Amino acid sequence: MAPGDVFDVEQCTDISYVDTGMYDTAEYGAVYVVDADRPAIVDTGIGTNYERVLDALDECGVAREELEAILVTHVHLDHAGGAGFIAEACPNADVYVHELGARHLVDPERLVEGTKEAVGDQWQYYVEPEPVPEDRIVELEDGDVVDLGSRELTAHHAPGHAPHQVVFEDHADDAVFTADAAGIWIPEQDRVRETSPPPNFDLEQCVTDAELLRRLDPDVLLYAHFGPGPDDVDAVLKQYEQVLREWVETVEREVIERGSEEAAIDHLASTNEVWQVWGDHKARAETRMNVRGVLHYLKTREAQ
Secondary structure, eight states: OOTTOEEEOTTSSSEEEEEOOGGGOTTSOEEEEEOSSSOEEEOOBSSTTTHHHHHHHHHTTOOGGGOOEEEOSOOSHHHHTTHHHHHHHSTTOEEEEETTTHHHHHSOHHHHHHHHHHHGGGGGGOOOOOOOOGGGEEEEOTTOEEEOSSOEEEEEEOTTSOTTOEEEEETTTTEEEOTTTTOEEETTTTEEEOOOOTTTOOHHHHHHHHHHHHHHOOSEEEETTTEEOOSOHHHHHHHHHHHHHHHHHHHHHHHHHHSSHHHHHHHHHHTOSOHHHHOHHHHHHHHHHHHHHHHHHHHHHHHO
């Protein structure tokens, strides 16, 4: 598997995904193509190499003028950074996004500032996003249904990772596009990993979001990071709840044992377990970001 490769989702009908090569890393970022009566994509990638998404449409037999829906799970730029580029290339596609995130797609300036602060030197992999025309934005609320003709997708608000995050339930295939609500699935290691970026990570709400996914009881989880998940959906969601709790406990413990936040960040970044999959630079940077997200959450909790 390499960036640009397109794969069918075996558990579903007419759903494919492309490895976008996000952060110059294979098997990290996926964008899904839904070949329905009203064709759609779910998420857009980071914006860099957005042409890979357009190539995936071509490979799936969807002409650019036929794409009708760009479904953005949330406006973090690793999911929404390509929205403006793809909207420009696909002139008949509306962009669906939770109401709390809509303004950031129309005017991404503050989103860019926040992303630079959160991701640090990972910004080198990004591209400045193009604004989405306001008249092409469709704002979503919890429970709204996106009608694609031959299938319907229900948006469920899942704000633990970000207040503007939704997951999309595909009733035709009993699948859920998870956004970041189910963590990061690492196929090579056959396990789920935490995602806890600043400033909005909320442990309790993330656990609630995972419980929501369990109640939906899908046959397959379609991860933005990365690809279709394992067959035992309930087990991996329970695992993710435990991963989150243990991750927060680990960060708390390391700060105490190391004597400072920066020492804890450095230690956890240098002892991460995914460098062999993502490469050392990405693995360290991702871990640093996730630790900072937990630290922000802990300070917020203490202040309440």
